[in-house]
Amino acid sequence: MGPGLYIHVPFCARKCAYCAFFSRRAAPEVVAAWFAGIGRELETLPEGFAPESIFFGGGTPTALEETDLGRLLELVRERVDLGRVAEWTCEANPGTLTKRKAARLRAAGVNRLSLGAQSFDDETLRRLGRIHAAAETREAFAIARAAGFENIGLDVIYGVPGVSRESFRADVAAAMALQPEHISCYCLEIEDGTPFARAAAAGRLEISADDQRAQFDWARQRLAGGGWAHYEISNFAKAGRECRQNLLYWSGGEYVGIGPAAHSHWRGARWGNTAELPVWRREFEERLEPAAKACETLVMGLRRLAGWGREEFRAATGFDYDALRGTEIARLAAEGMLIAEGDRVWLAEDALFVSDSVFAELV
Numbered sequence: 001m002g003p004g005l006y007i008h009v010p011f012c013a014r015k016c017a018y019c020a021f022f023s024r025r026a027a028p029e030v031v032a033a034w035f036a037g038i039g040r041e042l043e044t045l046p047e048g049f050a051p052e053s054i055f056f057g058g059g060t061p062t063a064l065e066e067t068d069l070g071r072l073l074e075l076v077r078e079r080v081d082l083g084r085v086a087e088w089t090c091e092a093n094p095g096t097l098t099k100r101k102a103a104r105l106r107a108a109g110v111n112r113l114s115l116g117a118q119s120f121d122d123e124t125l126r127r128l129g130r131i132h133a134a135a136e137t138r139e140a141f142a143i144a145r146a147a148g149f150e151n152i153g154l155d156v157i158y159g160v161p162g163v164s165r166e167s168f169r170a171d172v173a174a175a176m177a178l179q180p181e182h183i184s185c186y187c188l189e190i191e192d193g194t195p196f197a198r199a200a201a202a203g204r205l206e207i208s209a210d211d212q213r214a215q216f217d218w219a220r221q222r223l224a225g226g227g228w229a230h231y232e233i234s235n236f237a238k239a240g241r242e243c244r245q246n247l248l249y250w251s252g253g254e255y256v257g258i259g260p261a262a263h264s265h266w267r268g269a270r271w272g273n274t275a276e277l278p279v280w281r282r283e284f285e286e287r288l289e290p291a292a293k294a295c296e297t298l299v300m301g302l303r304r305l306a307g308w309g310r311e312e313f314r315a316a317t318g319f320d321y322d323a324l325r326g327t328e329i330a331r332l333a334a335e336g337m338l339i340a341e342g343d344r345v346w347l348a349e350d351a352l353f354v355s356d357s358v359f360a361e362l363v
């Protein structure tokens with residue numbers, strides 16, 4: 001799979017209560033400085049770089065004013081070789097997607113929209129600190145379809161404290177009713193420094209792992225029954241609609257990230273930018289030792305429900321996974337966390353909900 005380009009658009013209309021992604025309000029002088037920065041970075045793309053997928057993430061790319069969004073698209077058209085692009089995704093917030101923004105994105109070649117629905121219950125949305133109501137999500141979805149987007153993803157969150165299993169089931173049913181091509185179903189994580197983390201520390205948030213697990217298991221079965229194949233721990237897609245850019249990350253592929261907090265992996269090196277505005281800089285650059293890099297790729301690829309084929313892993317890393325982590329794989333298989341059969345290894349169903357602890361044993 002060819003390389004990817006990621007551009008971090010670090011703006012949000014307002015911060016959600018659970019979110020630790022790097023984003024700020026889109027004040028005009030900060031937006032201007034950000035444009036100057038990404039313009040400079042786009043000029044330093046590696047020689048011959050021609051991405052097969054592009055991803056505008058954030059933050060919220062649609063928090064940009066329509067003219068700024070147009071400017072961003074123009075900048076990418078000028079500085080990036082778009083000849084091989086098969087998938088170009090833009091994340092969008094239902095509260096900031098307008099008809100004109102959707103039309104601009106589509107006209108420039110963006111062919112996939114990832115819409116942060118999160119829930120279809122207004123009380124849950126309020127609790128999460130989202131800026132939109134459920135009606136706006138339905139409206140944004142209709143806007144995207146009318147603009148010609150034939151590939152739309154919806155994100156929903158499970159395990160939100162105070163949200164009943166029934167209410168979450170209604171969220172999944174509402175997402176399915178819109179018939180998006182892709183559904184991401186994320187577990188609410190309590191991230192340091194967020195209002196949710198403070199509420200949890202003060203004992204005001206009750207997280208129930210049992211509820212989370214029940215919601216995850218229910219969503220998995222329901223989505224699979226509806227025709228969205230479960231292809232990664234948190235992701236479900238109609239046939240052929242898996243997100244290419246994410247598959248690239250999970251298969252150890254190469255990508256260049258532009259903007260504050262963006263990371264890159266290119267020709268055996270990895271680097272990351274600081275989470276700072278108006279000016280950011282390169283925070284680290286490292287060359288991973290090949291075996292360590294291969295272990296990391298092993299773990300990333302096990303996020304996919306198909307896991308790794310022996311040959312595929314060898315082609316991606318130069319290593320045999322048994323030579324690399326055979327003892328650990330055998331132990332985890334004996335514990336029922338991994339399945340290793342023939343020339344393939346993948347996560348057992350029981351491990352999907354506790355995958356982080358399984359991965360910790362492999363790196």
Ligand code: SF4
Pocket residue numbers: 011012014015016019020021023058059060093116
């Ligand atoms: S809109 Fe997305 S990136 Fe922005 S604060 Fe909310 S969750 Fe975070």
